[in-house]
Amino acid sequence: MTTKEKTINKVLLDKDLSLKTIAEKLSQATENSGVLLYTSFLEGLGNKNSDIDVYVFLEDEQNFKNRNMRRYGNCLGIEVIRVGEIELDVEYWSSNAVEELIGNLINTRGLIGSYEELKLLLRIYHGFFIDNNEVSKKLLYLLETSNFIELITKRISLEARSYYDDGLKMFEVGEYNLALDCARRALWECASLLNAINGKPNLKSKWISKIYIDNKGFGNQELLERYINLQIYSTINKQNLSTVILDMFSLIQDMLNSTVFQ
Numbered sequence: 001m002t003t004k005e006k007t008i009n010k011v012l013l014d015k016d017l018s019l020k021t022i023a024e025k026l027s028q029a030t031e032n033s034g035v036l037l038y039t040s041f042l043e044g045l046g047n048k049n050s051d052i053d054v055y056v057f058l059e060d061e062q063n064f065k066n067r068n069m070r071r072y073g074n075c076l077g078i079e080v081i082r083v084g085e086i087e088l089d090v091e092y093w094s095s096n097a098v099e100e101l102i103g104n105l106i107n108t109r110g111l112i113g114s115y116e117e118l119k120l121l122l123r124i125y126h127g128f129f130i131d132n133n134e135v136s137k138k139l140l141y142l143l144e145t146s147n148f149i150e151l152i153t154k155r156i157s158l159e160a161r162s163y164y165d166d167g168l169k170m171f172e173v174g175e176y177n178l179a180l181d182c183a184r185r186a187l188w189e190c191a192s193l194l195n196a197i198n199g200k201p202n203l204k205s206k207w208i209s210k211i212y213i214d215n216k217g218f219g220n221q222e223l224l225e226r227y228i229n230l231q232i233y234s235t236i237n238k239q240n241l242s243t244v245i246l247d248m249f250s251l252i253q254d255m256l257n258s259t260v261f262q
Helices: 003-014 019-024 095-107 115-126 134-144 148-172 176-197 205-214 221-232 241-259
Strands: 034-038 053-058 077-083 086-094
Touching (some): 019 077, 034 134, 053 134, 086 095, 095 115, 095 134, 095 148, 115 134, 115 148, 148 176, 148 241, 176 205, 176 221, 176 241, 221 241
Parallel strands (some): 053 086
Antiparallel strands (some): 034 053, 077 086
């Protein structure tokens, strides 16, 4: 039994669930579908309130019958299933849509891709497929041969620099509140970038600071302490607002510069 399977089985046991009962509730799944379970525990994160998310990858989009489900982007539809006392979110995708997403990421060298869609790729990478069939093997092979972690890291870098540039522009015209928002977002993305460079990419915003802090800034104590003091525990008022923003800009620059030597 793999580490992933042990983790999934433990999480399911704690919630009084089983792989079989979940599979039986999937209204649009076919015999050849790739059914993936994801929980933050698979990345060494999670807590007692962490959900289990279910993704169904269809071999052929024509197999998807219910077009009235809630959806986003290229997702075919989202349904909520009840298994015992637990409600689970289920997303349906065609395997071709995922293949296209990976292809676009490769062809643009990480320049495009919404975070929601890129998060899907990370969940496929970290998640657990119930069955080892043609769909699941194909998706995992595409990820393993695409260098997608490096491409997602580049995408995060672009996001960090974009927020930093916007923050500077807002600061220059005296829009300090907007500059502060941009600086905070840029710092978040900088931490996410360092996480990714050090092998722990995660696009779920609530985990970014935890990963960075729990890993002690990946050895750079000085940057870590500045991040904690400015992003987590800073006290900001009208009198020190511009000073704090400038300190944030300085930290953003130093965090971005530190990635050059990674």
